[in-house]
Amino acid sequence: MSEEMEVAESPAVENDITLDAEAHDLPEESAENQEGEQGEIENDAASDSSPDIAPEQEKKLEHTASVKKAINSKHRQMKEAQEKAEELQKRIDELEGKKLAESTALADVPALPDQFDDDFETKRQQREAILIENARRAAITEYNQKQELQAQQAAQIKQQKEWDEKQAAFMAAGVEAGISEDSIVESAQTISNLGLPKDAIAMLVGEADGAVIMDYLSKNPDLTIELAGMNPYQQGAAIQSRVRNAVKPSKKMTKAPVPPKTANGAAGHQSGNPLLKGATFE
Secondary structure, three states, X not given: OHHHHHHHHHHHHHHHXXXXXXXXXXXXXXXXXXXXXXXXXXXXXXXXXXXXXXXXXHHHHHHHHHHHHHHHHHHHXXXXXXXXXXXXXXXXXXXXXXXXXXXXXXXXXXXXXXXXXXXXXXXXXXXXXXXXXXXXXXXXXXXXXXXXXXXXXXXXXXXXXXXXXXXXXXXXXXXXXXXXXXXXXXXXXXXXXXXXXXXXXXXHHOOOOHHHHHHXXXXXXXXXXXXXXXXXXXXHHHHHHHHHHHOOOOOOOOOOOOOOOOOOOOOOOOOOXXXXXXXXXX
16 A cells, blocks of 8 residues: 555656756746847847937938939939030031041142153143142132131130120129139139139139139138039039028129220239139130
């Protein structure tokens, strides 16, 4: 009887041992759970600590990125179109030049025929005709060259006159805004030394508030250097959005009239600075 009781009690002992083993394993699982929970807490804390961007600021950043992308795309399209147009014009010029060269090329003049040749008179007349045709072609070539030279000179004179008038109005507007002529010339030289392209400077000369903008850029070299690294479309957008908003002229800028010409027919002001005198920006 006692043996049966001992046998009956033995499973209970095994169960106790198993329970004890499971009880000993619990701390390890608990530690793993604690580590997982701690990691989640740290991740939550890290995510909570990251700075939040306001919706308005995020929208503004997206808009700025979109504008820059559009400007770059437009600049690329314009550049490609310009390159295609230049290539087409080059091909046209080559064809026209080839045709003109062929039409005005001088033919080889044969030697005088032997007077004892049976075809002497015929060959002499042929030679005379070639000489006359060569003279005609030479005259046409000379005329075309003179016409082309005169057209180039006329275009240069017209371009210089337009530039002088634009420069005079630019200087007058700057003086009206309270900036001396010497300061304007110095500002132009400064922004040129900082790397701003001549095309950008020429664009400012054509603006009514160009002198004020030049003065501002010369006093903010970091911004000028930044503008110098942009393409023309980006420069125009940056000047419009960043510089003009920062510039507050003392007087309302108006398009100044061209100053009266002096006795020699030149505009009233002629600066000695090469940036603003007789300059042509292509």
